[in-house]
Amino acid sequence: MKQRLPYLIAFCVLLIGEICIGLYVHDRFVRPYLGDVLVTVLLCCFARVFWPKRPKWLALWVFLFSALVEGSQALGLAERLGLSGTVLGVILGATFDWADLLCYFFGCLLFFLTESFIFKKADIFSIVKGQKSDHNSMKNRES
16 A cells, blocks of 8 residues: 555545646646646556556556547547537547647656656665665566
8 A cells, every 4th residue: 555655645636636627727728738748647646556566568558548538539439429418428528639649648758757767766765775776676566
């Protein structure tokens, strides 16, 4: 649980932030771009709550999932399935935009780089504290 708690907290904070952006922000930058960047970070944090060991390809899988949802918008899937106006229809969305894919990419990249930095920093701190640093054991814990 110790490894999952930071991700659970981050997920909750990001979820509240996304809800606030959706309800109260009606601009041309934060809602359409920053919101899309943050939603992929939110999805990555949500996944890490259930997978405490660091999955190497998590950011890529979240990006592919996001791209799939965006692709469903290009095909008008929510409307074709009669989901317009429902919660699932809102989640699937209705408008395709190439900029959304770019935002999803940057959100996943942000999560990947942040997590890589945190894990690398943790390895450096163990060396500074005089603990034995075995790079292979660190790799095993992360996979």
